[in-house]
Amino acid sequence: MKKKFWLFPLLACILMLTGCGKSLSDQSVLNNAKQANTIVWGVKGDVKLFGLIDVKDGQQKGFDVDMAKHITKHILGPQGKAEFVTTTSQSRIPLLKNGNVDAVIATMSITPERKKIISFSKSYFDAGQSLLVPKDSSIKSTKDLNGKTVIGVVGANSVENIKKVAPRAKVIELQDYAQAMNALKSHQGDALTTDNGILFGLAVQNPGYEVRGGTFTVEPYGVAVNKGQTSFTEAVDKAVLEMQHDGEYNRLIKKWFGDVPGFKYKELYRR
Amino acid sequence: MINIFSKFSSQLFVGLGWTILSSVIALFFSLIIGTIFAIMEVVPSKVMRVIGHAYVEIMRNIPLLVITMFFYLVIPMYVVKINGFTAGTIGLTLYTSAFIAETIRSGIQSVSGGQMEGARSTGMTYWQAMRYIILPQAFKIVIPPLGNQFVNLVKNSSVLAFVAGFDLMYQANSIASTTFDTINSYLVVGVLYLIVTLPISYYMRHLEKKLG
Amino acid sequence: MQNWVNAFSWLNVRFLLMGLWVTIYISVISVILSFIIGSILGIIRYSKIKYVSAIVGFVIDIIRNIPLLLIIFFTYFGLPNFGLRPETIPAAIIAMTVFESCMIAEIVRSGIQSVSIGQMEGARSTGMSFVQALWHVVLPQAYKNMIPTIISQFVSLIKDTSLATIIVVPEMMQHAQVIYGQNANYILPMFAALAVLYFAVCFTLSIVGSMIGKHLS
Known part of the structure; x- marks a missing residue:
């Protein structure tokens, strides 16, 4: 990353010359990835357990990243x-x-609206939307949200969901989960909602x-790719299935969610 | 573009309303605060001058986003709850007041030379001379560029999007992520910003030509 | 107090300084590029070349009158439509350069105009061509007067790089957010650090600017 941006002016020129005219939908992401022996993934950087930037090395770490x-x-082999x-x-x-990324694995729920414009693999993780509140809060469930302020994140479908479940709640959207959590701590809202x-x-x-x-919802997380890239989604589905069979999947679940108090991680095990 | 505009026009106009409201409030208060600190920067008292100068330099050299987020996230944690719109408007006010203070200060300094002594020799106190002789002339220099300050305020008010201030940029983010039509959503709000800012900019340039 | 000690652990400080480095990197490149491009655009706009100056002027006015955040979005999300897919740091550099070039162009145009009124005719009457008069007589004086304004525009540029956090550019604001994202107790120390570091960089440049200004006048 660091070394790369020194090359930026040159890169920009090359990209300008070579990038024009290529239509993304015509190319197979899977074939390109195999040729480059690299898959470029879009992941989260602000979500603990799934994709969080580590201050030690600036790398993203979490279940999605693993x-x-x-x-x-x-898909590509050990190399x-x-x-x-x-x-x-x-x-x-x-x-x-x-086309900045080949695929997205970033706590992204498979929803009908999104399916209209992008394609998803089969679900690789089953989440559900819930609420985070201070321990002394009077909010017990979504029924208590009317008239309260709920914090969400821009671009998350949890914002749309909460508007349906609690139509009289006031919803504010912040840029990422770090801001959202701090806004909750600063009493900018009464609850934070997401998966x-x-x-x-x-x-x-x-x-x-x-x-x-x-x-109060079911949020199956999927790997997202562009429309028409069925070879890629099939390859992802096959890879996830292989991981489930040889226990890799469960080891990752245990690695990331095994120590989380109150989280029944064993219910997520797949065989 | 047209589709997005017609489908979300009410949401967009609400956003535009908050944007303009925030900018107007910030302009009003930054003019007051800016004037106060400009005077502090030129009075004979050294302590006042240092305070005035420190305020202006601090506000001019820290990003608006840092100031705004500070009022949204930090102040409520330790002092008092401030909502996003208010936090954003406070941030805009403090940030802009430093620029206005600088303009007014140079306005004061450009007139004050002999005028202050002249006024004092007629028996006026320092503050009377400032109030009736110096400041009116300083404002004459400052008022025309206020239109440009307002344009800057409208543009800068987009930081409200970071603190859920319901402004135009906040609505744009929300529309972009529900329609998935990123570019058109931002093009629409770009046009809306221009409808406000461009006429003012052109009018200010016309005014400058006429005066200069 | 313990929060402050923990917040400024070596790892966090190093991470914050890495962000500062990216902030400075983006700023320096954007300053150089926008000074060159802005000067060219400003001169074109002043020169009243048929059609060209009017079009350049119109584009500059458009860009000067929309929020920088929009330009960042257009760069990062819009350029790929034209086959250019910049990473976050180049995207930030492009956005800053586009925006600041237009701001500088306007400064340069009005700077040239303010000195050129008498000077241009004087120089032309000695037999110089328009370009010669511009290059040898008008521009040197114009830039002398403009330096303080241009420097304060560059201070704005440095401050504005913080907005690039919205597309997750690993600059100082973004890194501070990552640090207080892991522990909300770090939020006050992080804002203090942001204020001090941005102030240090911007104020240094302001001082240099006013020194150059004094030296020239």
């Missing part, structure tokens, strides 16, 4: 390289559509806050 690394090896681009809930779809896995990650970092009310 999944991406393993899937890459399954295959996985590259990572940090995305946010807001930027992941534009970056995918624009339970993300919320448990935040609860681990922030004693005094807990996940409440169980899940």
